Amino acid sequence: MNNNDKLARAADNRLVRIEDIPISDQKRYRLPLLLRLARQVATLSPECEICRSLQLQIAQLGADLTYRPPMSRQSFEDYLLVMKSIATHLRRSHGLVDKRYYVKRYVLISFTFGIMLVLLGLILLSFGVTLLTLNITLIALITRVVFSYTIGYFMDRRTRKRGRVI
Numbered sequence: 001m002n003n004n005d006k007l008a009r010a011a012d013n014r015l016v017r018i019e020d021i022p023i024s025d026q027k028r029y030r031l032p033l034l035l036r037l038a039r040q041v042a043t044l045s046p047e048c049e050i051c052r053s054l055q056l057q058i059a060q061l062g063a064d065l066t067y068r069p070p071m072s073r074q075s076f077e078d079y080l081l082v083m084k085s086i087a088t089h090l091r092r093s094h095g096l097v098d099k100r101y102y103v104k105r106y107v108l109i110s111f112t113f114g115i116m117l118v119l120l121g122l123i124l125l126s127f128g129v130t131l132l133t134l135n136i137t138l139i140a141l142i143t144r145v146v147f148s149y150t151i152g153y154f155m156d157r158r159t160r161k162r163g164r165v166i
């Protein structure tokens with residue numbers, strides 16, 4: 001564990017005493033996400049007034065998690081909603097992205113486009129145009145998806161290294 005990890009861990013434990021929260025609750029209450037949000041907001045708060053006020057909300061979420069489980073359905077929904085709005089602020093105002101954002105986005109786009117071409121191939125096939133058309137569009141579909149996955153993977157890695165991931 002290097003020094004930065006130690007500092008981050010200490011900050012995490014100031015928010016909630018992680019050891020006291022059962023693993024199942026950590027999962028249910030999205031603790032890893034809460035900790036990531038807390039770190040990003042703490043980093044950005046010197047330059048952003050909204051982030052400074054979000055720190056209070058995050059402290060409140062940490063307190064809820066420490067003293068309140070099991071939460072009622074309503075407070076659990078509110079809890080998730082607050083996290084969602086914090087993530088939205090980080091995305092909109094600071095240009096942060098979700099985990100695997102680029103892979104998901106690029107693969108979806110290329111897959112949709114590829115499927116459209118395959119459908120076109122099928123239409124051409126129904127008009128008696130050679131089977132080759134369909135083969136070409138299928139191969140192109142696979143190539144496109146693999147290619148866009150690779151690009152997305154490296155974009156995500158670069159974003160992560162810059163600390164721009166929620």
Ligand SMILES: [Zn+2]
Nearest residue numbers: 048050051093
């Ligand atoms: Zn902010």
